Amino acid sequence: MAEKISSFSVISSATAKRKAANGIPDIASLQVLVIDPLAEIRTTVGMTLGQYGTSHIDHASNSNEALTSIRRIKYDLVLCEYDLGTGQDGLFLFDEARRNDLLKASSIFIIMTAERSAQKVLGAAEQSPDSILLKPFTSEMLYGRILTALQKKVRFKLVDETIMAHDFLTAIQLCIKAAKTSGDYAIDFLRLQIHLLLRIGDWVSVRDQCRQLLVEQDLPWAKMALGKALYQLKGYSEATSVFKAIMSEHAHALEAYDWLARAQQAMGDDQAAKETLQRAIVKSPFVATRQRQLGDVALRSGDLATAETALLETVKIARHSFLRDPSDYGQLADVQISRGDVVAARRTVAEVRKDFKDPEVVILADALDADISMQVGEVESAQNQLNIALSQLVQLKFPPSPTVGLALAKACFNQQREALAEIVVRNLLKNRHDDLSLAAKITALYQQQGKPEQAELLIKENTASIVALNNEAVQLARSGNLAGAAERFIRAATEMPGNLQVLLNTVNALLAHTNQHGWHLEWMQLSHEFLQRIHELDPINGRGLQLQEFYRKTKIRYDITN
Secondary structure, X not given: OOEEOOOOEOOOHXXXXXXXXXXXXXXXXXXXXXXXXXXXXXXXXXXXXXXXXOOEEEEEOOHHHHHHHHHHOOOOEEXXXXXXXXXXXXXXXXXXXXXXXXXXXXXXXXXXXXXXXXXXXHOOOOOOOOEEEEOOOOHHHHHHHHHXXXXXXXHHHHHHXXXXXXXXXXXXXHHHHHHXXXXXXXXXXXXXXXXXXXXXXXXXXXXXXXXXXXXXXXXXXXXXXXHHHHHHOOOHHHHHHHHHHHHHHOOOOHHHHHHHHHHHHHOOOHHHHHHHHHHHHHHOOOOHHHXXXXXXXXXXXXXXXXXXXXXXXXXHHHOOXXXXXXXXXXXXXXXXXXXXXXXXXXXXXXXXXXXXOOHHHXXXXXXXXXXXXXXXXXXXXXXXXXXXXXXXXXXXXXXXOHHHHHHXXXXXXXXXXXXXXXXXXXXXXXXXXXXXXXXXXXXXXXXXXXXXXXXXXXXXXXXXXXXXXXXXXXXXXXXXXXXXXXXXXXXXXXXXXXXXXXXXHHXXXXXXXXXXXOOOHHXXXXXXXXXXXXXXXXXXXXXXXXXXXXXXXXXXXXXXXX
C-alpha cells in the first residue's frame, strides 16, 4: 500500500516565475506517486519535490503496490524506477496502467534509471512515458523535466474526462480537432488518437491512418500500432515484417518481440515464436506475460523442458502480483505430469489449491489430480476425482475457462471417456469460437489421441454455426427488424453465456432497438446483465467499454437515473 511522506518547501524566486509561466500548473499542486524498490531513493525524490512545494506524495516499492495506488488515485505525476527488481519493469507498469485506463491523458509518467539503454525502448512504443531521467540527477534536472512535460500534457486535460468515462469516440473526435490546431503538439494528439482507436478495436482505421503517417515521416510508434492492427486483421505475414523492422531499428523494443511471437504462432511457426521469446527473455526475464507466452508456445511445440522452466518462472514472478493466474499452475502441472514428475505435479496442484479458492480452480485441481492418479495406476481414484470435477461444473457462473476445459477433456480421454471429452470440447468452442490459441490446443489434444481430423471437423462445425447465427441476426437488423435481431441474439447469449462476441452483439442490438423504438425496461435490464458479464470476462475490452457508455447515454436520454 502506498505510504505518505512528508516534504518541505524551499522555492527560489526564479522557480516561482517558472511556475507561473504559460499557465502551467504549480508543481506544488500535483498529486505524485514515486515508485522505487529502495526506500532511501523514494525519500530523496520526495524531499527534492518538497523543495518546490509538493506535499501530495505517495510512494510504492514495486509494481503491485504502485498499481493498487494508481487504481485508487488519478495521479498527475508518476516517477518510476525502470528496474523494479524481480517484478515487472517500469515500462511494463506504464503500459499496464495505460492499457487499463488508470492514468489520465494529462498524467505525466517519467522513468528514472541508471540504465542508459532504457532510452532505446521509447521510440518504438505505441504509447511511451513522457521522459527518461538518468540517475544521478539534480533537483533542477528533475524540475526541468517535469516542467517540460507539464507544458505538453496540460493540453491533454481536455480529453481526460472523456477517456476516464470510457467515452472513447468523443475523445477521438477531440484529438482529431486538437491535432489540427495544436501546432508543435499535433503529432502528440495524433498518437493519442491512434492509441484510442486501438483501445476500441478499430483496426482498419489504425491500419489506414498509420500507413498514411508513415508515408509522411518515420514514426516507430506508428509502425508498432500498424503491426498490432495488421495482426488483429489477420494480416500475419505483413505484421511479422513490420515487427521485424522495428526490432532491427530498436533492439530493446521488447513489445515488438512479444507481438512478433504472436504473429509467428498465428502462422503456425511455433519454433520461430519460441526463439523470438527466448531472445526477449534474455534482455528482460522478469515479465510474467512473456514467460507465460513462452511456456505456452514451448508446450505447443513439444518442448516440455522449456515449457516447464518458463511456467515455473511465470508462477514465481506473478505469485504476489496482479498478474497471478491459476491457468499458469494448471499448465505447469500438466507439463510435469507429461514429463512423469508426479511429485512436482502434486506440489503444483497443492499450491493452486492453496493460492486460489474459487470453484473453477477446485475443478481444475480435481481434474489434474485425476490425471496424476491415472499416471500412478490408481484408476478407481482417478475415476472418482474426475466424476467430482465434472459434477461441480454446474456451480460455475460462466462456462469453464480454456485451461479448466482442456484439463477436463484430457482427463476424460485418459480414462477412455471420449464422448464426455467431446461434450466438454464442444462447449469450449461454442463459447470461444474465435480463439485461435484454443483451437490450436484442441487440435494438439486430438493429435495426442491420433484423431487430428476430428478436431478439425469440430472446429469447422462450430465456427460455421456461429457465423450463420450472426449473419441471420445481422440480416434481420438490416431488413429493419431490430426486434427480431435482438431476440435472436438474446437466445444466442443464453446458449453461449461465455461467448464475448455474441454478448457484445447482443447488447448492441438491444440498445439500438431501445434508442430507435423507445424505452424497453426488460431489454435494458438484460443489457445491464450482459455488460456485467462482458466486464467479468474481459474488463478492458474496448467495445465493451464503448457499449457501457452507450448504455449510460441511453438511460440519460430517457431520463432514467437509477
